[in-house]
Amino acid sequence: MDEKFKQRVQSRYQQALQRGERFWPDSIYKDLLVSLGLFLLLIGLATFVGVEPEPRVDPNDTAYVPRPEWYFLFLFEFLKFIPGQLEWVGAIVVPGIGVTVLLLLPFIDRNFYRHYSKRVLALTVMGVIVVDIVMLTIMAFAPAPAPEQSAIKSMQMWAGLIIPAMTLILLYAFSGILKEPASQRKTMITTASIAAIAIIVLAGGSAFTLQRNAPPKEKVAVAGTIPEQIAQGEELYAVNCTECHGADGDVTVIQGVEGLDGKVVTPISSKDVMYTFTDDTLFNIISDGLPELGMVPFGTASGGELSPGEIGAIVTYMRYTWDDRVEVPEAAQGGGIPALAEGEVPSYDVHIAPLTKRYCVSCHRAGKENNNYLMTSYEEMLNTGDNAPNVVAGDANSILLQVIQGHEVEGKTGTINIMPPNGKLLKDEYVDMLIRWVMAGMPQTAEDAAAAATPAP
Amino acid sequence: MASKLYHWLNERLGFDDLYKGLLDRPEPRGTWWNTLGSATLFLFTMQVMTGIFLLMYYTPSPDHAYDSIQYIMNEVAFGWLIRGIHHWSATLMVLLVFLHMLRVFATASYKYPRELTWVIGVFLLLTTLGMGLTGYLLPWNQRSYFATTVATEIAGLVPGIGAFITRTLRGGTDLSALTLSRFFAAHVWMLPALLTVLIGIHLYLIIRHGESEYPTEED
Numbered sequence: 001m002d003e004k005f006k007q008r009v010q011s012r013y014q015q016a017l018q019r020g021e022r023f024w025p026d027s028i029y030k031d032l033l034v035s036l037g038l039f040l041l042l043i044g045l046a047t048f049v050g051v052e053p054e055p056r057v058d059p060n061d062t063a064y065v066p067r068p069e070w071y072f073l074f075l076f077e078f079l080k081f082i083p084g085q086l087e088w089v090g091a092i093v094v095p096g097i098g099v100t101v102l103l104l105l106p107f108i109d110r111n112f113y114r115h116y117s118k119r120v121l122a123l124t125v126m127g128v129i130v131v132d133i134v135m136l137t138i139m140a141f142a143p144a145p146a147p148e149q150s151a152i153k154s155m156q157m158w159a160g161l162i163i164p165a166m167t168l169i170l171l172y173a174f175s176g177i178l179k180e181p182a183s184q185r186k187t188m189i190t191t192a193s194i195a196a197i198a199i200i201v202l203a204g205g206s207a208f209t210l211q212r213n214a215p216p217k218e219k220v221a222v223a224g225t226i227p228e229q230i231a232q233g234e235e236l237y238a239v240n241c242t243e244c245h246g247a248d249g250d251v252t253v254i255q256g257v258e259g260l261d262g263k264v265v266t267p268i269s270s271k272d273v274m275y276t277f278t279d280d281t282l283f284n285i286i287s288d289g290l291p292e293l294g295m296v297p298f299g300t301a302s303g304g305e306l307s308p309g310e311i312g313a314i315v316t317y318m319r320y321t322w323d324d325r326v327e328v329p330e331a332a333q334g335g336g337i338p339a340l341a342e343g344e345v346p347s348y349d350v351h352i353a354p355l356t357k358r359y360c361v362s363c364h365r366a367g368k369e370n371n372n373y374l375m376t377s378y379e380e381m382l383n384t385g386d387n388a389p390n391v392v393a394g395d396a397n398s399i400l401l402q403v404i405q406g407h408e409v410e411g412k413t414g415t416i417n418i419m420p421p422n423g424k425l426l427k428d429e430y431v432d433m434l435i436r437w438v439m440a441g442m443p444q445t446a447e448d449a450a451a452a453a454t455p456a457p
Numbered sequence: 458m459a460s461k462l463y464h465w466l467n468e469r470l471g472f473d474d475l476y477k478g479l480l481d482r483p484e485p486r487g488t489w490w491n492t493l494g495s496a497t498l499f500l501f502t503m504q505v506m507t508g509i510f511l512l513m514y515y516t517p518s519p520d521h522a523y524d525s526i527q528y529i530m531n532e533v534a535f536g537w538l539i540r541g542i543h544h545w546s547a548t549l550m551v552l553l554v555f556l557h558m559l560r561v562f563a564t565a566s567y568k569y570p571r572e573l574t575w576v577i578g579v580f581l582l583l584t585t586l587g588m589g590l591t592g593y594l595l596p597w598n599q600r601s602y603f604a605t606t607v608a609t610e611i612a613g614l615v616p617g618i619g620a621f622i623t624r625t626l627r628g629g630t631d632l633s634a635l636t637l638s639r640f641f642a643a644h645v646w647m648l649p650a651l652l653t654v655l656i657g658i659h660l661y662l663i664i665r666h667g668e669s670e671y672p673t674e675e676d
């Protein structure tokens with residue numbers, strides 16, 4: 001850098017000052033206005049968006065998927081494309097080079113010119129990098145594709161890594177080959193705009209497909225509202241606890257459970273339990289189990305499947321449903337099984353699924369003793385079981401209808417108990433619901449049920 | 458009387474010179490893009506102020522950190538507002554530092570004679586990210602715990618000395634009370650002090666060289 005160049009820069013700067021403004025008040029005025037705007041924005045964000053609540057640390061919750069602050073997400077996403085043994089290259093070397101280049105930029109970029117038209121290379125490199133960072137961040141926010149969605153994965157790889165990398169290499173190649181300034185500019189501008197458009201289209205496309213194929217997000221209602229927690233807890237209770245404690249927590253003698261048949265238990269919905277156990281005690285019993293007494297542990301910490309948030313939801317459900325000292329928030333009432341109107345035909349989707357989920361699925365799912373009769377879906381309910389079919393359209397003597405009305409049935413594999421086996425039959429309205437459903441030909445959807453209700457003309 | 462007092466004070470403190478030197482300077486014609494730097498500075502001061510408030514109630518120990526945050530959010534008058542501002546201001550600050558850097562790059566303001574302003578700026582960027590990283594752990598909740606586990610693991614990938622770095626950051630093999638107190642110390646003392654010094658140099662350099670002008674065709 002010679003003295004003449006420096007003098008030229010200085011004298012041009014002096015000219016710019018002549019034509020310029022005053023720091024006070026011209027610039028300060030703009031600065032203050034922006035700061036004020038930011039201040040209002042901050043208050044708005046703090047008031048209306050707030051800080052997302054998070055549960056307390058639980059180092060044993062290995063199922064927790066860690067997520068860095070959003071401004072590190074692009075690095076995280078970038079690392080996903082790097083094969084395991086090269087991770088240190090992606091995590092250390094590449095960012096290291098990035099920071100070094102940034103730090104030494106004034107000494108690397110020896111181009112004297114400052115006007116945009118004379119810095120096309122530098123500006124497009126910056127553009128490609130910025131677009132890529134933005135894109136990686138967007139991809140990180142989209143849910144991860146399932147392993148079988150390999151097409152999307154490789155598309156992401158192209159959009160996130162390969163195209164930007166190739167663009168950068170191409171840009172350098174062009175700037176090397178084409179020394180002629182004017183033509184260089186034109187070609188580079190064309191290449192750069194094509195690359196930028198390609199990147200944006202690919203990113204948009206992959207983000208869009210991802211969004212559409214995304215599995216519905218499993219909602220872990222850790223900090224949800226009370227009604228949400230109760231609903232989640234009810235579901236989890238039905239799946240995990242009904243088999244031993246019954247749908248209403250009032251079982252006194254366990255029946256139909258391998259290894260525990262005939263075991264006497266305290267009804268957990270009784271005042272005895274509700275009044276003497278605190279939420280923490282309940283939480284610990286569910287989490288750690290009562291191994292000597294036959295209750296299995298459910299917390300992930302003890303080898304079970306429920307996260308602390310889920311166990312918390314079960315406790316909330318139990319407390320609000322069985323403890324007569326607390327009031328249930330209105331929104332949580334109703335129980336999820338819609339009542340039937342006079343003459344209405346129930347459908348699987350609307351009525352039967354919630355009913356079986358609450359009262360039967362806990363035993364009638366894979367891995368339990370149940371004569372291989374699974375009830376987790378419509379097809380299973382119609383077709384599985386050692387004595388299948390257990391429901392026959394229009395047959396009031398279907399096995400299922402008999403056992404829920406308290407009649408044992410002689411099956412091929414022995415006697416089938418009444419259901420649920422703990423001796424307390426379903427409420428009359430639910431028995432009636434199942435009878436009406438079978439008699440109407442077991443409609444699956446609400447439309448089928450409506451069609452079955454109006455006899456064909 | 459008032460003017461006499463003014464004169465006396467001015468003679469010793471010299472506001473007139475300050476006014477001339479700092480405020481009444483000519484500047485090249487600027488645009489709204491030139492406010493990004495001062496906007497970052499504003500957010501930094503917000504962080505310092507709200508941070509001091511949070512410090513009054515926050516306890517950096519694994520047993521109490523989470524509860525002290527709950528306490529700030531639910532019990533302390535306007536605690537939620539202070540924490541909300543601190544949280545969002547941190548987010549915006551990273552965004553603005555980045556945008557500020559992009560605008561400086563776009564106008565080529567890092568060239569002679571402002572090379573060092575840029576170099577200091579890069580350190581400012583790194584320190585700001587460091588503030589974000591260390592602050593993330595302090596609420597001691599699921600997200601912070603596991604994100605920090607991963608971040609310190611990544612630091613462990615440095616060939617040769619990786620294991621040492623991870624151990625130093627964590628204060629042991631696992632995240633523990635020591636990790637929390639280290640991150641806390643970094644977040645409330647070391648990095649802010651560093652940031653303040655760096656910002657001081659940054660601003661000194663900006664005043665010394667003046668804000669750069671927008672380049673014209675001949676530049």
Ligand code: HEM
Nearest residue numbers: 491493494495497498558566574575578579581582668669
């Ligand atoms: C905590 C973070 C930072 C603060 C508080 C800060 C503050 C400022 C302020 C107030 C200005 C003058 C107004 C303006 O041009 O916007 C400025 C200019 C400048 N900043 Fe920063 N800055 C920060 C980070 C950075 C970073 C990350 C870089 C680049 C890597 C950078 C490079 C520069 C340069 C080169 C100038 C001179 C621009 C010119 O003269 O046109 N700064 N900074």
